[in-house]
Amino acid sequence: MKYMHPRPSSIVAALYTARDLNVDVAILHGPSGCSFKHARLLEEDGMRVLTTSLADNEFIFGGQKSLEDVLRYAEDTFSPSRMAVVGTCVAMIIGEDLQSAIDGAGITTPTIAVDIHAGYLENIAGVLSTLEAAERAGWISGDELARQRFLMEKANEVERVRGAASQPYIEASRGDLKHIAARELVRLARGGAKGIAIMNAKKETAYMFADELIALHDVCPDADITYLANLEPRGLPKTRGDAARIAEELEQRGVKSEYIGALDEYGANGDALGKRMREIDPAFALIAGVPHAIPPEYTAGIECFSITNGPRQVAPLRNIGHRHVMVEIDLHPKTLGVREIIGSEFGAVLRSIG
Template sequence: MKYMQPRPSSIVAALYTARDLGVDVAILHGPSGCSFKHARLLEEDGLRVLTTSLADNEFIFGGQQTLEDVLRYAEDNFSPRRMAVVGTCVSMIIGEDLQSAIDGAGIATPTIAVDIHAGYPENIDGVIATLEPAAEEGWISEDELDRQKFLLAKANEVERLRGAACKPYIEPSRGDLKHVAARRLLDLARAGKKGVAILNAKKETAYMFADALIALHDMAPGADVTYVANLENRGLPKVRADAARIREEMEARGVPVRLEGALDEYGANGDRLGEVLREIAPDFALIVGVPHAIPGEYTEGIECFSITNGPRQVEPLRDLGHRHVMVEVDLHPKTLGVQQVVESEFGAVLRSLA
């Protein structure tokens, strides 16, 4: 399918994966403006992102020397534990040998070369292009590499079937009014209806999505609600650390959590969570993060309250029959660099109904 809407970049996906692997410094080998917004955001999360700032003359004559200079600068000034050199469209077109520059720089820091550009149809290519050299360096096991590839394929499948990639173009929407949905949710919970609150979030976005579950528990502490979260201890180093922090905070705030899946398993978690819904047979369900991972057959007859951070995910969720669909605007920038749960808009609205 040819998409007529912006799609995630494989270069950006490579940067985020480098961060999850514990890379301290990532060097973009390309123009200074390449992936500018995400590079700045990732610096809020502790990953220094440098650029070789290739200009028009280097587009012609090459920039290997520049890359070697930046590698030495990074090692001398930041004393990183790990580095990654991430390619761009420019370095691909002019045929730069990233590994040769790493070898020629004379650095001691463990460093991987990520040969990637933005021309891949799926952003998961950037993830795989980062994980494969990481496995070769021994940063992750071959089993973990295979696991990651499986999870990426499942996440892609979900997006194509029921997500923001299911149509060539989807009109963005901010979804339903949060105060209306929040009032309905509380009315159901306080009336003794059986409910399920599910966190099925992607990586660090869980720092805000988890707040919706905490807020529901705060406002209806005695309600017949089962709380479920994909916070099991699996995944890359940062993913496991994030899950542990969120899990501990939810427990400390009195939310009894049933663990189903890990933070990187959001795309493969749909049937597992669907079986939980069948087991409990709730009257209503609050599903936050990646609600569309759960096939529609499992949510039939349930009044669903779904929260996503993608304006283009509203229409597909309504197509699945979810009655209340809301968007947490600018969630991702608000969850970069944090190490504790961040209050969500929906959570704040729920608490305001006291």
């Protein structure tokens, strides 16, 4: 399918995956403006992102010398423990050999070459290219690479079937008014209805989505609500660390949660969460993160309050029967670089009800 609304970039996906592997310095081999916004955001998350700033002259004669110079600069200036060179469309078109530049730079820092460009329909190409290079370098095991491949396939499947890749064009939406949904959620919880509150979040977005669960518990501490969260300790180094911090803080703030799935298993977690929902048989459900991962046969007949950070996810969620759909605008930029749970807009609205 050809999508007519913007989709995530494989180059950006490669950068985020390098960060999850505890890469200290990533070097984009391309023009200075390539992936500018995400490069800046990732610097706030602790990874330095440099660029070889290729221009028209290098487009013709090649940029290997520029890449070697930047590699040496990065090693001398930052003393990194790991580096990654990430390709771009320009590097691919002019046929740059990233590994040859790494070998020719004379550096000693462990460095992987990620041959990638933005010309893929699915951004998981950037994730897998980075992980394959990491496996060759001995940074991850073959078993973890196979696990990640499976998770990426499941995440893609969810997006194609029920997500933002399910239609050629989806109108962006801010979703429902949060105060109206919050009042109805509190009415149900305080009225004795059985409920379930689920966080099925993608990686660091959990630092804000967890607040939705805490806010519901703050406002309705005695309600009949079961809390579930995808915080099992699996995944790449940063992912495991994030899960441990969030789990500890949820516990400290009084939310006793069952853990189903890990932070990188959001796309593959739907059936496990759905089966647990059937066992509990709730009247209502608060689902934060990636609500559409749960197949609609599990949510049928349940009044769902779903919270996503994707404006193009609102219509697909309504199409599968979620009655209340809300968007946490700009959630992802707000969760980069944080190491503790941060306040959400819907959480603030819930707490304002008192």
